[in-house]
Amino acid sequence: MTDVLQLLRNHRSIRKFTTEPIGDAMLQSIVEAGQAASTSSYIQAVSVVRVRQAKQRSAFAELAGGQPYIETAAEFLVFCADLHRNRNRVEAASDNHADYSWVEQFTAATVDVALFAQNVVIAAESLGLGCCYIGGIRNAPDRVTELLELPELVYPVFGLCLGYPDQNPDTKPRLPVASVLHQDRYLSPQVHKELLDQYDTNVKEYYIKRTKGKLSFTWSEQMAKQVQNQKRPFMESYLKKQGFMIK
Amino acid sequence: MTDVLQLLRNHRSIRKFTTEPIGDAMLQSIVEAGQAASTSSYIQAVSVVRVRQAKQRSAFAELAGGQPYIETAAEFLVFCADLHRNRNRVEAASDNHADYSWVEQFTAATVDVALFAQNVVIAAESLGLGCCYIGGIRNAPDRVTELLELPELVYPVFGLCLGYPDQNPDTKPRLPVASVLHQDRYLSPQVHKELLDQYDTNVKEYYIKRTKGKLSFTWSEQMAKQVQNQKRPFMESYLKKQGFMIK
Structure with missing residues (x-):
């Protein structure tokens, strides 16, 4: 199947x-x-x-x-x-x-x-x-x-x-499997970095190719843009109001 | 497919x-x-x-x-x-x-x-x-x-x-679809109750049949047993120590 x-x-x-x-x-x-x-x-x-x-x-x-x-x-x-x-x-x-x-x-x-x-x-x-x-x-x-x-x-x-x-x-390119599937313990920082450097290059190439050069950014750059602002700061108080996570 | x-x-x-x-x-x-x-x-x-x-x-x-x-x-x-x-x-x-x-x-x-x-x-x-x-x-x-x-x-x-x-x-019997799939707004308490009363009967029958009468409990009774104790009370402090939910 x-x-x-x-x-x-x-x-x-x-x-x-x-x-x-x-x-x-x-x-x-x-x-x-x-x-x-x-x-x-x-x-x-x-x-x-x-x-x-x-x-x-x-x-x-x-x-x-x-x-x-x-x-x-x-x-x-x-x-x-x-x-x-x-x-x-x-x-x-x-x-x-x-x-x-x-x-x-x-x-x-x-x-x-x-x-x-x-x-x-x-x-x-x-x-x-x-x-x-x-x-x-x-x-x-x-x-x-x-x-x-x-x-x-x-x-x-x-x-x-x-x-x-x-x-x-x-479909959008995903992280390298080797950076997601760890063996026995969390990946060493150096290996992780090498894998993600390569991934960043791949993502950038994907955007350049897809948009004929209009867009060009790595995954890390996209992630950086995302965390510039507060992330739905009201969620905690909302959830508590609904009865969740009071303890 | x-x-x-x-x-x-x-x-x-x-x-x-x-x-x-x-x-x-x-x-x-x-x-x-x-x-x-x-x-x-x-x-x-x-x-x-x-x-x-x-x-x-x-x-x-x-x-x-x-x-x-x-x-x-x-x-x-x-x-x-x-x-x-x-x-x-x-x-x-x-x-x-x-x-x-x-x-x-x-x-x-x-x-x-x-x-x-x-x-x-x-x-x-x-x-x-x-x-x-x-x-x-x-x-x-x-x-x-x-x-x-x-x-x-x-x-x-x-x-x-x-x-x-x-x-x-x-496979274990699931809640009636009608109690899970709400139409436009959350189900009224009365309708919800009727559906779950029936479900409780079904679950009890399932256990009786499956265990030849040794076990006999409703879904609601199972849920009641589960919440008698504190539920992993250390999770919040653990998560905070890991850097989550600090805000």
Whole structure:
């Protein structure tokens, strides 16, 4: 079944979609594939909100920093870490207060969501769909919480646009495997540096070739640009307000 | 390509493996499939440590709470969130201090790791291998950090056992799709409750049937047992020591 490896390696984010809808049965089937992913101690800490209304879609496109494909994709799903369900059931079953505010639980729930979502993406791509994760919804977690009426102990991790692709972008060069797959212990600084120097050269060549010389930067330069500003400084207080990571 | 949906749905954790090894080429190919997953703003915040030495394997089996398959699996990989690589490169490229201590960055890196790992699992299963995530390595993150010589801004998210399956367990019943896939807004408490009451009955029946009556508990009862104790209360201080979530 090496076509699966091929499918995985061919992944690129799709940001332009045809108008063809996704049937309810197909969507359900894709979400079920997501549910089949592993879950930490069976907590199943995932909720997915399917956003259909045009007004809601516009609000999301805007809050995510102007990503118009959120409006045009056949489906837009918001993946949430959800420990609300668990707490509710535990408190109803046992009459005890159930504590879900540890950093550990935040981490496990976030991992659960990502494992689930990646299965959704693979399932969707295997059916000819294209996808694009939207981390930009974390620009305005309060607003998302309000729009989707998320209760305590639920937070939006990322969105996902889904639809039939109307573009065919390149895959982007990844880090050398040797710099990612360490043997027995973390790679020595010198070896790591050599591998990344080479990678920087490759990324620069990729951009020059792709844009006919208009763009030319290394991976390290891109990373440097990214950290010039504060990174969503409101996330910690937002998460605490939702009941996460209080301890 | 509906065999991909079938593959995803057939997932179960495998905890018993044959002695057949996994070739280096296959492992590399699986890890490359992991790298092809989406990454938040191209940060590629993932490192995977392949643990080969028997002594190390025993240490992991023990610290994870006695999981002997960590010793016997063909491969044991530790998936780490890694912003150390990014910070090093940024600081070398720009001579500026680069701040990776926001909760947002911790979240994005953790998501990156899980997306990557889930691709690894799908790739492995498509090649006839079985896998088991080991969240239990977070029992002793300090010890893992020491064993693998992890630098600042790297933390072990979970382990993964990989090998050819020597067992054929059932898949476990998942939450009803209707309780996970919300339409436009978070499900109303009443509807949610009805769905989960039914699910609890199903899970109980599943255990009774599977264990010929020896075990009999609902999902909610299982969740209640889980939260009786503190959940790895040291995680927050450990993560801060590693340079995460300081802000």
